[in-house]
Amino acid sequence: MSEDNLEPLEEGHFYDKQEHPDQKDTITKVTGMYKDWFLDYASYVILERAVPAIEDGFKPVQRRIMHSLKELDDGRYNKVANVVGHTMQYHPHGDASIGDAMVQIGQKELLIDTQGNWGNILTGDGAAASRYIEARLSKFGLEVLYSPKITPWQASYDGRRNEPINLPVKFPLLLAQGAEGIAVGLSTKVLPHNFNELIDASIKILKNKPFTLYPDFPTAGIADVSNYNEGMRGGRVRVRARISQVDKSTLAITQIPFSTNTTTLIDSILKANDKGKIKIKKIEDNTAAEVEILIHLPAGVSPDKSIDALYAFTACETSVAPLGCVIEDNKPLFIGVRDMLKISTDRTVDLLKRELEIQLNELEEQWHFQSLERIFIENRIYRLIEEEETWQGVIKAIDEGLKPFTQHLKRAVTEEDIVRLTEIRIKRISKFDIDKAQEKIEALEGDIEQVKHDLEHLTDFAIAYFQNLKEKYGKGRERKTELKSFDTIEATKVVLRNTKLYVNRAEGFIGTGLKKDEYVADCSDIDDVIVFLRDGSMMVTKVDVKTFVGKDIIYIAIFDKSDKRTIYNMIYRDGRSGPSYVKRFNVTAVTRDKPYDLTTGTKGSQVLYFSGNPNGEAEVVTILLRQVGSIKKLKFEIDFATIGIKGRASRGNTVTKYPIRKIELKEKGISTLKPRRIWFDETVQRLNVEGRGELLGEFRANDRLLIVNQLGKVKTIIPELTTHFEEGMIVLEKWVPKKPISAIYYDGEKERYYVKRFLVEHENKEEIFITEHSNSQLEIVSTDYRPVAEIIFSKIKGVQKETLTVDFEDFIAVKGIKALGNQLTTDKVRQVNLLESLPFEVPEEEIPEEMEVKDEDTLSDTDDKSSLDDDGQITLSLD
Numbered sequence: 001m002s003e004d005n006l007e008p009l010e011e012g013h014f015y016d017k018q019e020h021p022d023q024k025d026t027i028t029k030v031t032g033m034y035k036d037w038f039l040d041y042a043s044y045v046i047l048e049r050a051v052p053a054i055e056d057g058f059k060p061v062q063r064r065i066m067h068s069l070k071e072l073d074d075g076r077y078n079k080v081a082n083v084v085g086h087t088m089q090y091h092p093h094g095d096a097s098i099g100d101a102m103v104q105i106g107q108k109e110l111l112i113d114t115q116g117n118w119g120n121i122l123t124g125d126g127a128a129a130s131r132y133i134e135a136r137l138s139k140f141g142l143e144v145l146y147s148p149k150i151t152p153w154q155a156s157y158d159g160r161r162n163e164p165i166n167l168p169v170k171f172p173l174l175l176a177q178g179a180e181g182i183a184v185g186l187s188t189k190v191l192p193h194n195f196n197e198l199i200d201a202s203i204k205i206l207k208n209k210p211f212t213l214y215p216d217f218p219t220a221g222i223a224d225v226s227n228y229n230e231g232m233r234g235g236r237v238r239v240r241a242r243i244s245q246v247d248k249s250t251l252a253i254t255q256i257p258f259s260t261n262t263t264t265l266i267d268s269i270l271k272a273n274d275k276g277k278i279k280i281k282k283i284e285d286n287t288a289a290e291v292e293i294l295i296h297l298p299a300g301v302s303p304d305k306s307i308d309a310l311y312a313f314t315a316c317e318t319s320v321a322p323l324g325c326v327i328e329d330n331k332p333l334f335i336g337v338r339d340m341l342k343i344s345t346d347r348t349v350d351l352l353k354r355e356l357e358i359q360l361n362e363l364e365e366q367w368h369f370q371s372l373e374r375i376f377i378e379n380r381i382y383r384l385i386e387e388e389e390t391w392q393g394v395i396k397a398i399d400e401g402l403k404p405f406t407q408h409l410k411r412a413v414t415e416e417d418i419v420r421l422t423e424i425r426i427k428r429i430s431k432f433d434i435d436k437a438q439e440k441i442e443a444l445e446g447d448i449e450q451v452k453h454d455l456e457h458l459t460d461f462a463i464a465y466f467q468n469l470k471e472k473y474g475k476g477r478e479r480k481t482e483l484k485s486f487d488t489i490e491a492t493k494v495v496l497r498n499t500k501l502y503v504n505r506a507e508g509f510i511g512t513g514l515k516k517d518e519y520v521a522d523c524s525d526i527d528d529v530i531v532f533l534r535d536g537s538m539m540v541t542k543v544d545v546k547t548f549v550g551k552d553i554i555y556i557a558i559f560d561k562s563d564k565r566t567i568y569n570m571i572y573r574d575g576r577s578g579p580s581y582v583k584r585f586n587v588t589a590v591t592r593d594k595p596y597d598l599t600t601g602t603k604g605s606q607v608l609y610f611s612g613n614p615n616g617e618a619e620v621v622t623i624l625l626r627q628v629g630s631i632k633k634l635k636f637e638i639d640f641a642t643i644g645i646k647g648r649a650s651r652g653n654t655v656t657k658y659p660i661r662k663i664e665l666k667e668k669g670i671s672t673l674k675p676r677r678i679w680f681d682e683t684v685q686r687l688n689v690e691g692r693g694e695l696l697g698e699f700r701a702n703d704r705l706l707i708v709n710q711l712g713k714v715k716t717i718i719p720e721l722t723t724h725f726e727e728g729m730i731v732l733e734k735w736v737p738k739k740p741i742s743a744i745y746y747d748g749e750k751e752r753y754y755v756k757r758f759l760v761e762h763e764n765k766e767e768i769f770i771t772e773h774s775n776s777q778l779e780i781v782s783t784d785y786r787p788v789a790e791i792i793f794s795k796i797k798g799v800q801k802e803t804l805t806v807d808f809e810d811f812i813a814v815k816g817i818k819a820l821g822n823q824l825t826t827d828k829v830r831q832v833n834l835l836e837s838l839p840f841e842v843p844e845e846e847i848p849e850e851m852e853v854k855d856e857d858t859l860s861d862t863d864d865k866s867s868l869d870d871d872g873q874i875t876l877s878l879d
Contacts, residue, residue: 042184047330050181051188054326054333054343055166056145057174059181061101064090066111067164069137070146077115077134084130090156090163095130102135103127108177108218110195111141121218122291124261140473144171150354168351171469172198172344174326175213175337186332188325191215191231191258193337195477199470202345206459206466213337215322217258219291220480230336231322238486241265241316245303245724246294249281251310253293257318258481262287268315269295276498276524277313278306304724308494317486349462353455360451367444368409369420370437375405376421377432385422394422487684492560494722497522501529501543505553508533511546520556530559530587536572536599536607538648540590550595554610561588565673567616568648569609569640571655571663576604580660582638583652584618584645600651609663615701616673618643623655624662631658641672675700678719680732685725697734704763706735712745712770712778714817716763731783735760741769742782742808744789744824744832748775753791753829755806756821757814769817779832782808785840791824792831801827807838 052059058066068087072078084098091098106112107121116133119126127133137145145167152165178192194216204211214225215237222240229235242255256265262285272278279301284294297306311317324335335343376382381401385394398418406413454461501523502514510520510529523529527543534552540559541547560566564586571582583598590596599605609621618640625634643653680686681693696705696719704716708731716735717723725732740757747754749771758769770776780789791804804825812822 046183046186046332047327050183051186051325051327051332052174052179052181052190053166054174054328054335054340055347056169057172057177057179057344058167058169059101059179061087061091061093061098062105063167064163065098065102065105066137066141066145066167069112069135069141073137073142075136077113077136080130080133080135083135089158089161092157099130102130105177106135108192110177111138111145111173112136113138120261122256122262123287124263140469144173144469145169147351147355149358150351169344170348170351170465172202172341174344175340178215186325187323189321189323190326190337190340191237191320191322192217194479196470196474197479198341199466199474201341202348203463203466205342205345206349206463211338213341214483215258215481216479217481219258219260220255220482221257222255222482222484222486223258224486225483226485228322230338231324231340232336233323233334235322237320237322239318239320239481240311240486242482243307243310243316245307245726248303249297249299249301251295251297251303251306253295253316254291256291257315259318259320260315262291262293265315266293269310272309272313275313277495278309279496279498280306302722304720304722305494307724308489308722309496312489312491312494345462348465349458352462352465353458356451356455356458356461360448360455363444363448363451364410367441367448368411369417370441370444371409372402372406372413372417372421373424374434374437374441375402376424377429378434379405382421382424382429395419398422485683487681487686487688490562491526492524492528495524495526497524497527497558499523499525499543501527501556501558503553503556506551508551508553509546509548510541510553510556511544513545521558523558528559528561528592529556531556532568532598532607532610534607536597536605538587538596538598539593540587541593554607555612557612559587561590564588565614565616565676567613567618567645567673569611569613569619569643570598570607570652571609571621571638571660572599572605572607572652573660574600574605575602577659578602578605579657580608580655581652582640582643582655583650584640584643585648585650586645587648596648598648608660613669615671616645617669618672619665619669620667622664622666623660624664625656626659626661628658637666640669645672671701674698675703687719687721687723689721696732699734704735706731706733706741706760706783708741708781708783710778711768712743712776713766713768714741714760715766716760731781733783735763737763739783739785740814742784742787743769743821744779744806745770745821746775746777746779747771747820748773748777752826753779753824753832754821755808755812755824756819757808757812758817758819759814761817767817771820780834782834782837784837785809786838788835788837790833790835791829792833793825794828794830796828805835809838 048060050059052062056063064087065083067090068083069078072083072086080099080102081095083102084095087098087102088095102112103118106114106118106127113136114133115135117128118133147168150168153162154165155161156163172193174190175193175198176195179188179190181188192215193213197213197216201211201213213230214228215223215231217223217239220242222242224238224240227236239257239259241253241257244252244254246252253265256262266283266285269278269280269283273280279298281296281298283296286292286294295306295310297303324337324340326333326335326340376398379401381398384397384401388394388397395415395418398421399413402413402418499512499522500515501510501512501520502517503510503520504514504517509517510531512523523543525543528540529543530538530540531549531553532538532555533550534554535550537550539549541549555568567584567586569584571580573580585598611619620637620639622635622637625631627634638655646652675698676689677698678696679688679691679693680696681688683693687696697703699719703719705719706714706716707725707729708714709726710728710730737760740759742755742757744753744755746752747770756769761767770778787808789806789808791806793801793803806824815821
């Protein structure tokens with residue numbers, strides 16, 4: 001009966017289609033092999049292929065490769081093809097899978113000393129064919145992987161040879177190399193960690209000290225491990241490429257995220273460019289031993305926003321989900337990296353103990369035989385066998401001859417010992433030196449005592465072992481991946497708006513496909529659009545080719561749900577003949593495609609005036625009333641600055657109960673919102689308005705930030721929240737244009753120190769204010785009005801010159817930024833320090849003007865009771 005002919009009925013029951021094509025009366029119950037096949041297959045994949053063992057950190061194929069390398073090891077390189085062929089004696093799979101596994105081990109540059117083209121993890125290039133590349137065990141691998149006397153062995157799959165069940169690895173290899181595998185029903189992903197940090201953590205475990213472990217990737221990059229969760233299920237590590245700005249139109253990627261390579265990274269950038277998410281001019285890949293990808297930007301494209309867009313829309317930022325799964329006692333075990341390291345450290349201690357015990361036993365055996373040999377030769381016991389004619393007589397004679405001299409031995413003399421004595425050559429007996437023999441015995445006694453001491457102080461011995469590993473092999477294995485907290489990039493704020501939004505106001509259509517209608521703004525396909533209609537309704541919808549939102553559109557714009565500074569000013573009539581109301585509001589939380597009524601809901605209501613103001617501007621409008629009855633005043637003004645900002649559902653303030661003929665704009669408004677308070681979060685090196693980090697000040701539309709770096713460069717920028725800050729920044733503060741900057745620097749060409757004071761001359765240009773010689777360097781810089789510095793001189797012939805105090809204001813006048821400055825001293829300077837600045841009264845013209853502002857964050861959504869009387873004057877009625 002063929003397996004293909006079996007049709008399942010229920011668990012464990014089948015009928016044969018060929019024998020019974022038209023009925024299901026005959027049921028054949030299948031047991032045994034069929035029933036267990038899937039479980040057997042799943043167990044095989046989990047235990048024998050995909051998941052590493054907790055004992056040594058190896059998958060079976062990796063363990064067999066390392067065993068084969070040891071068997072072939074003679075200090076010289078072996079062709080990888082030969083190693084693969086040798087491994088096939090132990091691994092029942094094809095050469096390709098073995099070769100790929102060996103290349104992966106070799107690329108980690110820890111256990112295998114490689115020669116030839118082994119591929120490039122940075123570019124994704126594969127290794128050369130196994131017949132062209134060579135390998136041998138590294139010195140580190142030889143030291144930590146092998147110890148045959150304590151290795152558990154088993155028969156290979158064909159029974160012809162023995163292979164290790166696991167290798168006695170005396171190092172947290174699993175955490176150092178990492179592991180990844182997909183089995184049946186489960187998977188594993190252990191991230192790689194830093195060599196030296198693992199050793200340090202193991203030592204801390206032995207000393208009962210707390211420790212932390214975070215991954216370190218061979219591709220370097222920047223990692224946010226705040227949600228690492230010790231490498232267990234549910235954790236996540238965000239990894240970013242290192243991107244720097246070369247100039248205004250060029251970005252450089254010098255490190256890439258783990259699990260990517262330059263090929264996939266560039267492909268993701270090109271795809272994002274094709275989809276319009278970012279805009280680039282061209283990409284150059286100069287990667288060799290180090291990553292270097294140059295991204296050239298078109299003119300007018302912001303480098304800061306481009307960096308954020310690369311993180312948001314390309315593989316420049318990836319998210320890695322660790323999953324600590326290992327095999328212990330032939331069962332999967334889900335475990336964190338801390339426990340993995342503790343198990344590895346405890347196992348290393350146990351292996352060291354077993355090695356010491358074996359070494360002690362061997363030393364004691366050597367001491368025993370050396371002592372027997374000395375007794376045997378020194379007391380001429382070998383002469384006792386001259387008269388013996390049988391072998392048993394020889395053994396007995398020697399045994400009887402030794403008895404008077406063996407009381408000090410640590411164990412009884414065996415027949416095997418006597419046989420070894422009979423094998424000593426005559427030449428050795430004739431040249432036997434009693435003094436040298438005693439020296440050897442004493443040396444052995446010293447070694448025995450040392451091993452016993454190590455066993456009694458096993459923890460200290462293990463600590464010394466780890467320290468020795470770090471000293472011998474830790475150089476050049478410093479951390480590559482920088483650990484840093486990331487800010488969350490909002491895609492809508494950095495996406496390239498590469499398409500155009502149009503509107504047909506009368507018909508009520510909006511979209512990117514209405515190219516014959518009115519242009520609104522540039523947009524992207526992930527943007528939302530806010531629309532206000534004449535009937536007082538509002539809707540937020542996603543950008544599309546063509547969308548109907550309602551007829552008679554009066555206002556349309558790109559919508560940002562987190563924008564609290566855009567304020568809408570509105571005057572509407574309640575119903576067909578009701579009173580008119582004025583209101584100011586912002587729009588934040590809304591449901592997409594849901595209409596909202598901004599009026600009281602009376603049928604026939606109509607918006608008479610509307611404006612959207614990005615910075616809370618409040619204009620002045622003129623109200624013209626219709627001539628009805630005995631109205632005394634047909635014209636009056638409303639200043640929106642006098643209207644409080646409420647929720648969008650509020651009714652608003654009464655304008656008039658009479659019909660309005662016309663509303664005219666009299667005067668454009670200024671912002672009625674508080675200046676925006678901006679903080680700098682040093683952890684993520686970004687600006688924010690949420691109160692994280694150091695407060696830089698309150699910024700209006702034209703205010704700028706002053707930045708000075710260690711290279712002696714100064715610039716001012718608009719404080720945009722997407723700004724990226726470079727390393728080496730020493731001054732970041734709100735810029736006061738008339739406040740001078742003071743500095744002391746060393747001129748590398750003249751080999752003298754200079755003092756200068758200057759003002760920033762070009763607010764949109766980065767300038768260097770020290771000389772450009774390669775040895776020139778900035779010593780101190782201050783933005784205080786009257787800074788003071790102390791100059792400490794070097795001793796000359798044992799004489800210490802008195803410290804010099806420099807008042808910058810008295811020492812030098814404010815000059816141009818390119819001026820050399822005044823020479824500080826001709827003497828040799830040892831140190832320059834900033835002291836407490838002198839008091840100074842800030843000039844009135846440099847004090848920011850106070851504005852009477854409304855804080856939108858403290859206003860309620862309830863109606864106020866103010867209204868305009870018949871003469872157009874605002875009155876306030878209180879309940």
